[in-house]
Amino acid sequence: MARPVPEIDIDLFGDASLRDPFANYRRLRDAGPLVKLRTPDVYAIGRFAEVQAALRAADCLISGQGVGFSDMFNAPKGMNVLQSDGDLHRRLRGAVTRPLTPARLARAREDLKALVTERVRALTGQGWFDAMPSLASFLPVEAVSHLVGLPDVGRERMLEWAAASFNLIGPRQEESDIASMREAFAFISTLSPDQVRDGSWAAELFGAAETGRLTMQEAMAAISAYVIPSLDTTILAKGHLLNNLANHPDQWALLKARPELIPAAVLEGVRHSSVLRWFSRVATADYAVDGMILPEGARVMLLYGCANRDERRYEDPDRFDIIRDARDHLAWGTGPHMCAGMNLARIEMEVLLEALIEQGVELTAGDGVMGTNTGLYGFASLPFRLD
Template identity: 80%
Template sequence: MADAAVRAAIPVLDLDLFCDASLRDPFADYRVLRDAGPLVRLTRPDVYAIGRFADVQAALRASDALINGEGVGFSDAFNAPKGMNVIQSDGDLHRRLRSTVTRPLSPARLREVRPDLKAMIVERVRSLAGQGWFDAMAGLARFLPVEAVSHFVGLPAVGRERMLEWAAAAFNVIGPDQEPSDVQSLREAFGFMAGLGKDKVRDGSWAGELFAAARSGRLSMQEAMAAISAYVIPSLDTTILAKGHLLANLARNPDQWALLRARPELIPGVVLEGVRRDSVLRWFSRVAVEDYAVDGATVPRGARVMLLYGCANRDERHYDDPDRFDVTRDARDHLAWGTGPHMCAGMHLARIEMEVLLEALVEADVTLEAGEPEIGANRGLYGFTALPFRLGQG
C-alpha cells in the first residue's frame, strides 16, 4: 500500500521519447517532462525519469544509492555485459577500471599531443576554406576523432574503418527496441576487441601500455580489454556529434561567431556552452538500491530511473534563456559529460579536439555558413548525420 501511495503521487507521462520524431526534435518533450514534476513515471519504457538540472546533478553524484552495475541502458542487449565494463560497474572495480582508462587521458598527458592535433586540423581547415559547400560531419567533425583515436590507441588498420559503425550501434542498442543489424554490429565490435593482442597494436600506444600492464600483473587481461573498448566505443560519435552542433550554432549565430573571432580567449568556454546547449548524450539509467528521494518524491528501491542529460541542460530553472547559444555564458557546471564518479573519462580529449578546431577556424579568418542538417534518430545520441557547410574567405 505504501508503494502504491508513493507511485500515485508521481505524474505518469505517456511520452515516447524513443520514437523517431522525439529523437530528432526532443526539446518540446523535454519541457513537458520538466514541467510535470521533479520525478515522473514514463510508460515506455516503464521507468522513473528525472529531467531537471539540480535533480539530475544530484542523482549522478548519488552513486551509492543509484548504481550502474545493473546496466545503464533500457534493454538486455545493452545491459548484458555487466561487471567488466567501465560505465556498468561500481565501487572499487569501477575506480580501478576508470583509473586505467584515464591514465593517458589526463590533462598533462594530453598537452603533449595537443600540438599534433592542432597541426592536423589547421591543415584540414586550410584545405576546405574557399572550396564551396561540403558535409561538415564527414569533412570536419569526424576528422580528428577517427585519426586521433586510432593513432593514440594504436589499433590495427583492419577494423578501424568499422569504428564509427560500431560506436553508433552501441548507443542505438541502449533503447528499449533494437535493430538486429545494430546488435550484430555490437557483437562484431566485441569480437574485434577480443582478437586484439600485444602483437596487433602499436608499441607505446595506449593499448600497448595496457597489454604491458597486464603482462606485468598490474592489470588483469579482462581489465585491459575493458579499458580498450572504453577508448573505442564511447569516444567517437560523442565528440563528432558535439563538433557538428558547435559548427552549426556558430554558423547560425553570426553575431556570436564575430564575438568569438574578436575574443578568441572565449574558446574554452564556447566549447562548454556548445555541449551544454546540444547535449549529445541523451540519457543513461541507474537502478536504485534503496529508496531515493527526488525533491519530495521517491524512486522505490529496485526501480530503474532514467537520467536525462540533454533535458537537464535546457532547464530554465538553472540557466537563463537556455535555448540560446551564448559564447559568453558560464556553462562550466553543464551535465553533458555527466558529473560524479562516472563523469566522462574522455572529456579532456574531447575538449582539446573542439578547442583546436575553433582555434584553427578563428586563425583562418573564415566566415561560416550552414545549410539544413540531417538529424539522426540514434536512441542514445542526439546529433546530425549530415551538415551542409561552407567556409568563406575573410
C-alpha cells in the same frame, strides 16, 4: 508522506522526438522532479539539480545492472567501465583515464592542431561539403585510432561500432546494430600486444596486465572503453558547435574578436546541444527526489540534455551564448561516471575553433539532417561552407 509521482505519456523514442527532443524535455521537466513514463515503463529525472544529484549518488543509483534498457547492451555487466560500480569501477576507470589527463594530452595538442589546421585549409573556399564526415569526424578518427594504437581494421569500423552501441541502449534494437556490436566484441577479443602500436594507450594496458597491475580481462575491458563509445559523442558535439556558430553570426564575430572565449564557447556548445541523451540507473534502496520516492529496484532515466536546458538553472536556456558560464553543465555527466574522455574532447573542439579563427573564415550552414540514434542527439549530415 511522500508526494505522488506524476505519470506522463510522452514518446521520447519516436523519430520526431529523437530529431527535436526539446518540447518533450520541457514537458518532462514541468511535470515534476521525478516522473513515471508509460513507454518505456520506467522512471525519469530531467531537472538539472535532481539529475546532478542523482549522478553523484552512485552508491544508491548504480550502473552495474546496466545503464540502458536493452538486454543486448546491459548483458556484459560488471567487467566494463560504463556498467560497473565501486572498487572495480575505480580500478577500470583509473586504467582508462591514465593517458587522458590534461598533462598527458597537452603533449598531443600541437599535433592535433596541425592536423585540423591542414583539414580546414583544404576545405576553405571549396564550396559546400558535408561537415559531419569531412570536418567533425576527421580529428576524432585520426586522433583516437592513432592514440589507442589499433590495427587498420579497427580504425575503419570504430564509427559504426560506436553508433550501434548507443543505438542499442534504447527500447528498440535493430539487427544491424546487434551484428555490429558482436563484431566489435569479437574484434576486441582478438587483440594482442603484437597487434597494437608501441607506446599507444592499448600497449600501456597490455603492459599493465603483463606486470600484474591489471588482469588481462580488465585490460581488455579498458580497451573496449576506447574502441566503442569514444568517437560519436565528440563528432556530434562538433557538428552542433559548427552549426550553432554558423547560425549565430554575432557569436562567431564575438569569438573571432575574443579568441580567449574559445574554452567557454566549447562548454556552452555541449550544454546547449548535449549529445548524450540519457543513461539509466537502478536504485539499490528507496531514493528521495524532492519529496518523491524512487522505489528500491526501480530503473530510472537520467536525461542529460533535458537537464542542460532547465530554466531553473540557466536563464533563457535555449539561447546559444558563448559568454554564459556553463562550467557546471551535465553534457559529460558528473560524479564517478563523469566522461573519461572529456579532456580530449575539449582539446579537439578548441583546436578546431582556433584553426577556423586563424584561417579567417566565414561559416555557413545549410539545413542539416538530424539522426535518430536512441542514445545520441546529433546531425546525420550538415551541409557547410568555409569562405
